[in-house]
Amino acid sequence: MLFLSDNAAAVHPRVWEAMRAADEVQPPYDNDALSRALDERFTDLFGREAHVLWVATGTAANCLALATMCAPHGGVVCHRAAHIEADEGGAPGFFLHGAKLMLADGADAKLTPDAVRAVIDPIVPDVHWVQPHALSVTQASEAGCVYRPAELAALGALAGERGLGFHVDGARFANAVAHLGCTPAEAAGPCDALSFGMIKNGAMNAEAIVFFDSERAALARWRRKRAGHLQSKGRYLAAQVLAMLEGDLWLDNARAANAAAAEIADACGARLMHPVEANEVFVHLGPAERDALRAQGYAFYDWGADAARFVTAWNTPAEDARALAKAIGRL
Amino acid sequence: MLFLSDNAAAVHPRVWEAMRAADEVQPPYDNDALSRALDERFTDLFGREAHVLWVATGTAANCLALATMCAPHGGVVCHRAAHIEADEGGAPGFFLHGAKLMLADGADAKLTPDAVRAVIDPIVPDVHWVQPHALSVTQASEAGCVYRPAELAALGALAGERGLGFHVDGARFANAVAHLGCTPAEAAGPCDALSFGMIKNGAMNAEAIVFFDSERAALARWRRKRAGHLQSKGRYLAAQVLAMLEGDLWLDNARAANAAAAEIADACGARLMHPVEANEVFVHLGPAERDALRAQGYAFYDWGADAARFVTAWNTPAEDARALAKAIGRL
Amino acid sequence: MLFLSDNAAAVHPRVWEAMRAADEVQPPYDNDALSRALDERFTDLFGREAHVLWVATGTAANCLALATMCAPHGGVVCHRAAHIEADEGGAPGFFLHGAKLMLADGADAKLTPDAVRAVIDPIVPDVHWVQPHALSVTQASEAGCVYRPAELAALGALAGERGLGFHVDGARFANAVAHLGCTPAEAAGPCDALSFGMIKNGAMNAEAIVFFDSERAALARWRRKRAGHLQSKGRYLAAQVLAMLEGDLWLDNARAANAAAAEIADACGARLMHPVEANEVFVHLGPAERDALRAQGYAFYDWGADAARFVTAWNTPAEDARALAKAIGRL
Amino acid sequence: MLFLSDNAAAVHPRVWEAMRAADEVQPPYDNDALSRALDERFTDLFGREAHVLWVATGTAANCLALATMCAPHGGVVCHRAAHIEADEGGAPGFFLHGAKLMLADGADAKLTPDAVRAVIDPIVPDVHWVQPHALSVTQASEAGCVYRPAELAALGALAGERGLGFHVDGARFANAVAHLGCTPAEAAGPCDALSFGMIKNGAMNAEAIVFFDSERAALARWRRKRAGHLQSKGRYLAAQVLAMLEGDLWLDNARAANAAAAEIADACGARLMHPVEANEVFVHLGPAERDALRAQGYAFYDWGADAARFVTAWNTPAEDARALAKAIGRL
Structure with missing residues (x-):
C-alpha cells in the first residue's frame, strides 16, 4: 500500500x-x-x-x-x-x-x-x-x-x-x-x-x-x-x-485524496506534526514504529529521524487509507 | 493533405x-x-x-x-x-x-x-x-x-x-x-x-x-x-x-516517411533544391505554383520567396504523397 | 617605434x-x-x-x-x-x-x-x-x-x-x-x-x-x-x-593621435584599406614589405596575410609618425 | 577621525x-x-x-x-x-x-x-x-x-x-x-x-x-x-x-593597522563582541554612547542597534587610535 x-x-x-x-x-x-x-x-x-x-x-x-x-x-x-x-x-x-x-x-x-x-x-x-x-x-x-x-x-x-x-x-x-x-x-x-x-x-x-x-x-x-x-x-x-x-475533475480528485488523508490523520492524534489540510500527513513515529508499519506493507518516506510522511493521491484506495489509520492507531 | x-x-x-x-x-x-x-x-x-x-x-x-x-x-x-x-x-x-x-x-x-x-x-x-x-x-x-x-x-x-x-x-x-x-x-x-x-x-x-x-x-x-x-x-x-x-518501429516509421518523400521527390526533377535523403523535400516553386497547389488542398510551408518545403511523416497516406507528386508534375 | x-x-x-x-x-x-x-x-x-x-x-x-x-x-x-x-x-x-x-x-x-x-x-x-x-x-x-x-x-x-x-x-x-x-x-x-x-x-x-x-x-x-x-x-x-x-584634454590627446595617423595615411595612397578618420591606419603590405619595416624598428600588427595595422596614440612622437610615413613611402 | x-x-x-x-x-x-x-x-x-x-x-x-x-x-x-x-x-x-x-x-x-x-x-x-x-x-x-x-x-x-x-x-x-x-x-x-x-x-x-x-x-x-x-x-x-x-610592505602596513586596532580594543574590555585579531573592532555601544563619540569627531558605522564597528587602516594615525581608546574608556 x-x-x-x-x-x-x-x-x-x-x-x-x-x-x-x-x-x-x-x-x-x-x-x-x-x-x-x-x-x-x-x-x-x-x-x-x-x-x-x-x-x-x-x-x-x-x-x-x-x-x-x-x-x-x-x-x-x-x-x-x-x-x-x-x-x-x-x-x-x-x-x-x-x-x-x-x-x-x-x-x-x-x-x-x-x-x-x-x-x-x-x-x-x-x-x-x-x-x-x-x-x-x-x-x-x-x-x-x-x-x-x-x-x-x-x-x-x-x-x-x-x-x-x-x-x-x-x-x-x-x-x-x-x-x-x-x-x-x-x-x-x-x-x-x-x-x-x-x-x-x-x-x-x-x-x-x-x-x-x-x-x-x-x-x-x-x-x-x-x-x-x-x-x-x-x-x-x-x-x-x-x-x-x-x-x-480536479476538485473531485483532490477531494478524494484529502478525504483519504483526513482518515489517516484522525488516527494520529497528538502524533500529527501539522494540521492535515490537504493530502499530506506528517506524523511523529519512532524507527520501531515505522518498521512495524512497513512490515505490514505500508510504503512511505521517513521525515527526519523520528517522523514519517504519508501522501495520498486521487486514486488511493479508501480501504488502504482506512487500514493505515487502523495500523497507526494500534501502535 | x-x-x-x-x-x-x-x-x-x-x-x-x-x-x-x-x-x-x-x-x-x-x-x-x-x-x-x-x-x-x-x-x-x-x-x-x-x-x-x-x-x-x-x-x-x-x-x-x-x-x-x-x-x-x-x-x-x-x-x-x-x-x-x-x-x-x-x-x-x-x-x-x-x-x-x-x-x-x-x-x-x-x-x-x-x-x-x-x-x-x-x-x-x-x-x-x-x-x-x-x-x-x-x-x-x-x-x-x-x-x-x-x-x-x-x-x-x-x-x-x-x-x-x-x-x-x-x-x-x-x-x-x-x-x-x-x-x-x-x-x-x-x-x-x-x-x-x-x-x-x-x-x-x-x-x-x-x-x-x-x-x-x-x-x-x-x-x-x-x-x-x-x-x-x-x-x-x-x-x-x-x-x-x-x-x-522507429525504422519502419522512418521508412514510411522516407518513401513518401521519395515519391514526391521523383516528381520534382530539376526543381529539387537538395537531394532527398530523408523525409523533407525542398522544391523550387514560384508563388503562382504554390497557390495552385494550395488551391488543390495541399498544406505546406513557403521556403523563402521561390520555394516550398514538403515534409512527410510516419503516417502520411501513400495516396496523399502520390497525389502531390502528380500535382507537382502537372505544374 | x-x-x-x-x-x-x-x-x-x-x-x-x-x-x-x-x-x-x-x-x-x-x-x-x-x-x-x-x-x-x-x-x-x-x-x-x-x-x-x-x-x-x-x-x-x-x-x-x-x-x-x-x-x-x-x-x-x-x-x-x-x-x-x-x-x-x-x-x-x-x-x-x-x-x-x-x-x-x-x-x-x-x-x-x-x-x-x-x-x-x-x-x-x-x-x-x-x-x-x-x-x-x-x-x-x-x-x-x-x-x-x-x-x-x-x-x-x-x-x-x-x-x-x-x-x-x-x-x-x-x-x-x-x-x-x-x-x-x-x-x-x-x-x-x-x-x-x-x-x-x-x-x-x-x-x-x-x-x-x-x-x-x-x-x-x-x-x-x-x-x-x-x-x-x-x-x-x-x-x-x-x-x-x-x-x-580628451580632445587634445585625440587630435594628436589623429594627426599622427593622418601623416602616416598620407604616405600610403592606394595601399589604404579604409579612409583614415581616427588613429588607426590599415595598409595593404606584403610580407616582405612588413619585414622591411620591422627591420627598420617599427612594431605593428599584421592584419591578415597581406596587410598591417598601425595605431597611433596621444603620445606617439610626431617624428616617429613622420619616419614611418617616409619608410612606407619608400617601399 | x-x-x-x-x-x-x-x-x-x-x-x-x-x-x-x-x-x-x-x-x-x-x-x-x-x-x-x-x-x-x-x-x-x-x-x-x-x-x-x-x-x-x-x-x-x-x-x-x-x-x-x-x-x-x-x-x-x-x-x-x-x-x-x-x-x-x-x-x-x-x-x-x-x-x-x-x-x-x-x-x-x-x-x-x-x-x-x-x-x-x-x-x-x-x-x-x-x-x-x-x-x-x-x-x-x-x-x-x-x-x-x-x-x-x-x-x-x-x-x-x-x-x-x-x-x-x-x-x-x-x-x-x-x-x-x-x-x-x-x-x-x-x-x-x-x-x-x-x-x-x-x-x-x-x-x-x-x-x-x-x-x-x-x-x-x-x-x-x-x-x-x-x-x-x-x-x-x-x-x-x-x-x-x-x-x-604588506606586513608593515597590516601591523600598523592591527596595532591601532589593538590599542582601541584594550580600552573596550567587556564591550568587545569578538576577539580583536586584525584591524576591526566590534564594540557594544548604546545609541547615546555612539552619539557622544560622534560628537567628539569620530566617524564609524553602527553595527545593529547596540554596537559599533571601528576599522583601522595602514595610515590610521596612532594618536587617533589612542584618542579613540581614551574616549571609549571614558564612556
Whole structure:
C-alpha cells in the first residue's frame, strides 16, 4: 500500500481519453485549438483575465513564473522549506540567471507578512545587498497546510506595497481549494502568477502556469521556448489540463485524496506534526514504529529521524487509507 | 493533405499502448523499471556502452547534451542552418550560460572538416577570442540530407584532434538510418552524444539523449533536473522510447516517411533544391505554383520567396504523397 | 617605434596629477565628491541629461550598457567586426545571460539602416527566433572610420521605430569627435548609452558609461556591483575621467593621435584599406614589405596575410609618425 | 577621525612610485614584465607553486576563484556573514551562473569542520538537491578574527575528503598573517585559491588571486577576460601588487593597522563582541554612547542597534587610535 507520494500516481482515465482524442488535432506548439482554449477556460474559472501556458513539470512552472518577476540581480522571498529552495536542484538559480532565494521561516511551512518583513526590512537599498523582487508561497504548503484567503490577501498587500511580484506555487492547489471550499480565485489570492498543479492530481505531465496579466504571459512564452519547454505536440498537454478542469475533475480528485488523508490523520492524534489540510500527513513515529508499519506493507518516506510522511493521491484506495489509520492507531 | 511538418503528427498506436501499460509502473522520476531499461536497450542498439536520458523536447536534448561539452566561456561549431542556431529561441545561450555558436557553411546544410577548420583555424588561442569546445552536426541535416559514415568519421577525427566534444542532433536520425541502410552506430559516427529523435517519428513527447560515456550522462542528470526537465512520471516517456525501439518501429516509421518523400521527390526533377535523403523535400516553386497547389488542398510551408518545403511523416497516406507528386508534375 | 596599439600607452601627466590629488578624498565606492560630479560634468558636455558610471575596462562598459537594453532571450545587432563580437572573449554572452549577437555587414566596419534591416527584417516575431532588442555601433569603427551625425540619426531613428535600445561603443569616441569637429552630442547620435573611452586616450583604467536616462543608469549600478566592477576607491577612476575632460584634454590627446595617423595615411595612397578618420591606419603590405619595416624598428600588427595595422596614440612622437610615413613611402 | 573602513584609505607612497614607474612598461594586458613576474614572486612567498592573476576588486577575486571550483549546478559552503553572501550584491550568483551559497554558522564568523558538516551531511546525493562543490572561508573573518593554521588544516582536510574546492577570501589576509606571526603559507592553509587582498592595505585597485595549480589559473584567465576584468594597462595593477610585497610592505602596513586596532580594543574590555585579531573592532555601544563619540569627531558605522564597528587602516594615525581608546574608556 503506497503512501510515498502523489507524484507518480496513475493517469486518470478521463485524462487518457482526452489525450487520445487529441490525436486528431493538428497545428504544432500551442497553436492548436486545445491550447488556444486555455485562456478562456481559466478566465472563467478565476473570474479574472487569465493567460495560461502549459509546461511539463512543476519546477518549470515555478521557475518560468518567477522569471517574469525577478531580475537576475534580485531575490525571491520564500519559505525555507519551499519546493523552489529545497527540491528543485537549483532550478531557480538557472531560470533566474543567478538571482537569490531569500529564506523566511514560519509555522507549517507558511509565511506571514511579519515573516516576510523580517527578511526584507533589514535589506539596505544599496548595491551591496541583493534586493527582493518577488514573493513566492506554496498553496497548499510543503507541510500540507493551507493559506486562508485573508492570509493571502495580507501577503499580497505587502507584496504590492513593496513592489514585489507575487507567485503561488500551487503544486497541490486543488487540494487547497478542496479543503477551503472557496473559489479558486480566493484560494489563489491576489497573486500575479499561479503554478496550477495537475500532475500530482491525475494528469501525466502537464501543469498550467496561470498569469493574470498579458505582459508576464508574453514574456514567459519566450522563456518557455528558450528553456526547451515548448513541446511541438503541445495539444496533448492542453488536453490534460482541459480534462482536469472538465466537470471539476480536479476538485473531485483532490477531494478524494484529502478525504483519504483526513482518515489517516484522525488516527494520529497528538502524533500529527501539522494540521492535515490537504493530502499530506506528517506524523511523529519512532524507527520501531515505522518498521512495524512497513512490515505490514505500508510504503512511505521517513521525515527526519523520528517522523514519517504519508501522501495520498486521487486514486488511493479508501480501504488502504482506512487500514493505515487502523495500523497507526494500534501502535 | 498535410505536408507542413512531421512535428505534430499523431502518436503511433503502439506508443499509446506502451504508455497506457505504464500506468501500473511506480517509482517516480527515472527510478522506474522502464527508465532503468534504457541504458541496456541502447547499448544493444549501438553495440557500444550507452547511457540514456529521456527529455520532452529536441531542444532540451540538444542543449543538455551540449552543456556537457562546452563551458560557458566556450563555443559550439555548427552549421548556419542548424536547429540550435536557427530554431531554438536562443536555448543554447541559456543552457550553456552564454557560450557562443560558431557558424559554419556547407552545401545541403552539412558540415565538412574543411568547413569546420575554416571557422576554428583563425581563432587565436588567446583570452580575447572565444575558443571552440564542441562540434554539433544534424543527422539528417536541416536540408534533409544525410551524412555518410565516412563523413562523420572524418568530422569525429577532427573533433578528437582539436579536443572538441562531438554532438549529433538526430531529430530525424531514424530517417537517416533508414536512408543509409547501415547500423545506428555507423549513422551516429564517433560522437560523444546523440539526440535520438522520437517525437517527429511517432512518439508524443519523449526524445532520448544517448551518451557514450557515463561521466557526461551523470552531468546531464544534474542539469536536466535543474532545467525543470525531470518529470515525476518519467515512466511515460521511457515507455514511448522503448515502444519506438521495440520491433524496430522507429525504422519502419522512418521508412514510411522516407518513401513518401521519395515519391514526391521523383516528381520534382530539376526543381529539387537538395537531394532527398530523408523525409523533407525542398522544391523550387514560384508563388503562382504554390497557390495552385494550395488551391488543390495541399498544406505546406513557403521556403523563402521561390520555394516550398514538403515534409512527410510516419503516417502520411501513400495516396496523399502520390497525389502531390502528380500535382507537382502537372505544374 | 611602437604602432601596435593605443591600449597600453602611458598615462597622461595631468591624469596622474588628478589621481594623486584624490588621495585626500574619502567616502568609498562612488559616494565621493569626484564620482558625484560626473553626472553634471557630462550633462554639460552633451547638453543633455546624463547619468554616468565609471568602470575599469571598455568590455565592462559595453556589456553593462547593453545589459540595460537586451533581455537574456533577446539579441544585439552589431557589425561582424564589432569589438563586442570579435574581441571581448564572450563577455556579452556573460553579462547578457546568453543573449545573442546578430551580425551585420557593412563597409569600413560601419552599419547602415539597410544593413541592420537585412538582419532584423527576416526575423519572424515567433518564439523560435531570437528577437532583436538592441543595436550597437562603434564610433570610431573598428576600421578606424567615423559615423557622421546624419548616419547616427538614421540608425537611431530605425532603432526607435523597432523598439531597439541604441548603444555606441566609443572606445575611440574622442578620435571621432576630433575628426568630425562637431559636438560630442552630434558624434554620439541619439543613443541611449555611450561607452566613452578614456583608456586608449591617456587614462589608466577608467572608462565612462554615459546613460541618457536615469532608469538605465540605476539598473547598471546594480549590475556593476554584481559584476565586481564597483571599486571601493572609485575616486581614483572618477579623477581620471574628470582630468580627461578638464580643459578638453580628451580632445587634445585625440587630435594628436589623429594627426599622427593622418601623416602616416598620407604616405600610403592606394595601399589604404579604409579612409583614415581616427588613429588607426590599415595598409595593404606584403610580407616582405612588413619585414622591411620591422627591420627598420617599427612594431605593428599584421592584419591578415597581406596587410598591417598601425595605431597611433596621444603620445606617439610626431617624428616617429613622420619616419614611418617616409619608410612606407619608400617601399 | 575616520574609523569607517579601511576600504577607502589613501594609496601608499611606495605603491604610487611603483605605478609611476610602470609608465615605461609596454605590452598590454598581462603580457608585461611586471605581470609576468607575479607567479615567481608568490611562489617564493608561499614556498609552493603559485599562479597569480590581478583583478581590480575583491568581489571579482572571490568570484573568479570560486568559478574554477563550483559548477553552475553546485554550491559553495560559506559562513552566513561571509562577504560573498552578504556584501557582494549577488556577484557569486552571476559569476557562478546560478550556483547556490550554502550558509553555515559559527562563532566569530568562522567556520569549523562541524559547522560545515552540519550543512553538507544532510544533503542527499540526488538531483533534487544542490550538491556542495566548494568551501570558502574568510581570513581574517568578517568579525575580525583569525583562523589558526590547524583550523585551516582541518577544514582543508574535510574539503579534500568531500571533494570540495577550498577557497580563502583574504581581503584582510595581511592582517591575519601579521596577527599570527606565521608564514603566509600557514595562514592560507591547504587552500586551492586565495584572494590576497591589497586594496584595504594600501593599494589602489589591485588584488591578487593566488592559485596553487596551473589548471584553475588557466581557467580563471578565460573567465577574467569574459567578465571585463582584463585591463589593457594591467601593468599598473601588477606594479601595485609587487610594490606591496616589496620589502614586506604588506606586513608593515597590516601591523600598523592591527596595532591601532589593538590599542582601541584594550580600552573596550567587556564591550568587545569578538576577539580583536586584525584591524576591526566590534564594540557594544548604546545609541547615546555612539552619539557622544560622534560628537567628539569620530566617524564609524553602527553595527545593529547596540554596537559599533571601528576599522583601522595602514595610515590610521596612532594618536587617533589612542584618542579613540581614551574616549571609549571614558564612556
